[in-house]
Amino acid sequence: MTQEELLQEISVKIQAGRAKIVKELVQQAVDEGIPAHQILEEGLLAGLNVIGVKFKNNEVFVPEVLIAARAMNQGVAILKPLLAQGDAGASGRVCIGTVKGDLHDIGKNLVRIMLEGKGLEVIDLGVDVAPETFIQTAREQDCQVIMCSALLTTTMSVMKDVVTEAENAGLRDRVRIMVGGAPVTENFCQQIGADAYTPDATSAAEKAVEFCRELLG
Numbered sequence: 046m047t048q049e050e051l052l053q054e055i056s057v058k059i060q061a062g063r064a065k066i067v068k069e070l071v072q073q074a075v076d077e078g079i080p081a082h083q084i085l086e087e088g089l090l091a092g093l094n095v096i097g098v099k100f101k102n103n104e105v106f107v108p109e110v111l112i113a114a115r116a117m118n119q120g121v122a123i124l125k126p127l128l129a130q131g132d133a134g135a136s137g138r139v140c141i142g143t144v145k146g147d148l149h150d151i152g153k154n155l156v157r158i159m160l161e162g163k164g165l166e167v168i169d170l171g172v173d174v175a176p177e178t179f180i181q182t183a184r185e186q187d188c189q190v191i192m193c194s195a196l197l198t199t200t201m202s203v204m205k206d207v208v209t210e211a212e213n214a215g216l217r218d219r220v221r222i223m224v225g226g227a228p229v230t231e232n233f234c235q236q237i238g239a240d241a242y243t244p245d246a247t248s249a250a251e252k253a254v255e256f257c258r259e260l261l262g
């Protein structure tokens with residue numbers, strides 16, 4: 046199999062939700078020297094995107110998407126140590142979660158991997174996180190950054206509530222609020238008064254490091 050065929054096969058097995066085979070193929074790709082980010086983008090995420098389109102067109106349903114998502118997580122687990130490699134010299138503490146009403150966590154988990162790779166301390170609040178939980182955590186654990194992820198257009202508005210609650214709690218000058226996830230845009234970020242939108246996990250981690258540096262001096 047060529048490297049291109051191997052990545053294509055990973056995508057196909059993601060679509061079929063074959064977690065065990067995905068793990069084996071991802072390991073094979075790593076052993077063959079394909080860069081982790083390429084395996085992620087052209088293998089795992091490519092497969093999940095196909096499922097996403099089929100889901101939208103009612104060609105597959107929640108159970109198939111769930112199985113594909115599980116296979117995705119298994120593949121990401123193999124890549125995690127490689128994705129997280131890098132300049133782990135930064136310091137700071139952030140909390141991250143998928144906002145209330147939203148259970149999508151694959152993107153959030155990728156952001157977490159990149160944050161940890163930079164050396165930041167990450168408090169992962171999981172999914173379905175209420176605004177008050179973000180605020181309470183940031184206050185009690187002295188976080189420099191609150192990071193909110195949303196994948197549903199219907200849950201994006203919770204991010205505005207996080208900004209409002211941070212203002213009400215008097216935290217706005219010492220905590221930065223970052224937003225992201227497929228439906229989120231720069232424009233939306235500005236509208237709700239958040240501090241930064243980033244389109245992907247790598248840029249999210251870079252921006253979080255920048256905010257931590259700025260706040261910690």
Ligand code: B1M
Binds near residue numbers: 090093111196224
């Ligand atoms: Co859902 N789902 N889903 N789903 N699902 C979408 C999001 C959808 C676009 C599918 C579609 O219609 N094409 C659609 C949303 C439509 C909309 O809102 N306009 C949708 C829907 C409708 C639903 C349900 C309502 C379906 C139903 O029940 N009828 C339901 C909602 C459940 C809920 O949350 N309450 C639902 C359920 C599910 C599953 C549980 C089956 C599963 C999630 C499993 C899991 O996450 N553990 C699932 C999945 C897998 C998807 C798709 C197929 C894939 C999402 C994903 O993981 N993408 C998705 C279709 C699609 O996106 N193509 C879809 C890969 C991930 C790496 O991308 O999260 O964007 P993403 O993260 C990127 C960047 O956005 C960024 O970094 C990541 C990597 O670079 N990023 C950040 C993310 N967070 C960030 C935070 C930051 C910065 C960057 O700073 C803070």
